[in-house]
Amino acid sequence: MDEVMERRESISYAKLYRQWERFSWSATDIDFSRDIVDWREKLDDKQRDALLWNYSLFLVGEEAVARDLTPVLDAAEGFPESLFLTTQIVDEARHHVFFDRFVREVAGLGTDTASTLGAVDSYLTWGFRQVFDELDRVTNALRRRPTDKALLAQSLALYHVVVEGMLAIAGQHFIQRYLEEKAMLPGFFAGINNVARDESRHVAFGIAFLGDLVRDSDECRAAAIELWDRVLPWAVGVFIPPNFDRDYTEAFGFTLEEIYAFGLRSFEMKLGRMGIDPEEVALLRREDRSLPYEERARRLWVLIEAGILGDDRREPEPTGEALEILFDSMTKSIDLDVARSLKGPIEWRFTDGDPWHIVVTNGHAEAKPGLAGTPALTLETTTSEWAKIAVERTHPVRSLAGRRLRLRGSLAAKAKASKLFKLG
Ligand SMILES: [Fe+2]
Ligand SMILES: [Fe+2]
Numbered sequence: 001m002d003e004v005m006e007r008r009e010s011i012s013y014a015k016l017y018r019q020w021e022r023f024s025w026s027a028t029d030i031d032f033s034r035d036i037v038d039w040r041e042k043l044d045d046k047q048r049d050a051l052l053w054n055y056s057l058f059l060v061g062e063e064a065v066a067r068d069l070t071p072v073l074d075a076a077e078g079f080p081e082s083l084f085l086t087t088q089i090v091d092e093a094r095h096h097v098f099f100d101r102f103v104r105e106v107a108g109l110g111t112d113t114a115s116t117l118g119a120v121d122s123y124l125t126w127g128f129r130q131v132f133d134e135l136d137r138v139t140n141a142l143r144r145r146p147t148d149k150a151l152l153a154q155s156l157a158l159y160h161v162v163v164e165g166m167l168a169i170a171g172q173h174f175i176q177r178y179l180e181e182k183a184m185l186p187g188f189f190a191g192i193n194n195v196a197r198d199e200s201r202h203v204a205f206g207i208a209f210l211g212d213l214v215r216d217s218d219e220c221r222a223a224a225i226e227l228w229d230r231v232l233p234w235a236v237g238v239f240i241p242p243n244f245d246r247d248y249t250e251a252f253g254f255t256l257e258e259i260y261a262f263g264l265r266s267f268e269m270k271l272g273r274m275g276i277d278p279e280e281v282a283l284l285r286r287e288d289r290s291l292p293y294e295e296r297a298r299r300l301w302v303l304i305e306a307g308i309l310g311d312d313r314r315e316p317e318p319t320g321e322a323l324e325i326l327f328d329s330m331t332k333s334i335d336l337d338v339a340r341s342l343k344g345p346i347e348w349r350f351t352d353g354d355p356w357h358i359v360v361t362n363g364h365a366e367a368k369p370g371l372a373g374t375p376a377l378t379l380e381t382t383t384s385e386w387a388k389i390a391v392e393r394t395h396p397v398r399s400l401a402g403r404r405l406r407l408r409g410s411l412a413a414k415a416k417a418s419k420l421f422k423l424g
Helices: 002-011 013-022 033-041 045-068 070-075 079-106 113-119 126-144 149-182 186-216 218-235 256-273 293-305 320-333 336-341 383-390 396-401 411-420
Strands: 346-350 356-361 364-369 377-381 405-409
Touching: 013 079, 013 186, 033 079, 033 186, 045 070, 045 079, 045 113, 045 126, 045 149, 070 079, 070 126, 070 149, 079 113, 079 186, 126 149, 126 218, 149 186, 149 218, 149 256, 186 218, 186 256, 256 293, 293 320, 320 356, 320 364, 320 383, 336 356, 336 364, 336 411, 346 383, 377 383, 377 411, 383 396, 383 405, 396 405, 396 411, 405 411
Parallel strands: 346 377
Antiparallel strands: 346 356, 356 364, 377 405
């Protein structure tokens, strides 16, 4: 108990509350008159479209988080937590007012809150819809069961860690950077700086609150990790621009890979602060975390562009490089003891592509293009089906049942396949 008290003391929800009072601001007072001129004169059609795409995600996101926080407030038992959450609900409402004013008064979309929200609907990505539908679902479940600590942990894991700590903070960082560099939209710049300061306070609170829950309860810890495993593949798709057009960010001097590197880094930092090893999270476990964040982000983008990650409505079309990345990550996720016990290579024969194989030597697995010679186990499938299995979009048992995946080898080898790839 003392230890918990000490942690709370050092994080100091009271200090976060005082900061809220000190940095209060008005979304209705912001003067957009200069922004209206800049919007017309400093930007071309393409740039206006790019900014609108970017700001639409925030407009819709802020509206959702303003609605979805009351169940968390009801579920919080301590008064310091409740006090802070009350301020956060006010903040989120103010953020929505701010984005709503900009999109309506500067970009000229809609005539009231509902029509402005409706006007930006076509900008929302599949990943965005998945993430925010899930936020509605989890917080609604918490609304019905406010004493369920695992649901509280999941709500914080999604709301404060993913939506705010990974997506919003990454997006805001780049908006602040290019508006400062280009010295335009001064009203919006002033507002987004206030929003970003609020968000960092919200995230600090969420990490502290969730950190306490996961340290004190294995059930909460497992629930948070399960939530991330479900949501991160969707979160990866949030920032995919219309038609995969890189100009949507590059017109403002940054790349999509930079956003993804920023998001990955901040997510891992937050896990660290809560005492969670990134290896516990499926999406991160598949990555080679010895590589720099920029390279990891670049690889993620190869998988996104190939339709493997980021939008499950797409049928993957794995390129050679995408397959190489998938096999590379498979050497990390494969069960080494089971692989060794096969006493021979594992081979993939693709009906629509070149073969690959994995061999285990000196205690580590290595993936190589080409046939294996004398494989202990052969998997026959398409590159698309295998890509979906590799990123856990589809369960291999379903692929086997639908005969989209076939195994060849001894009965004993085939029996081991489920353990090898954790097909459980
Ligand atoms: Fe917000
Ligand atoms: Fe927030």
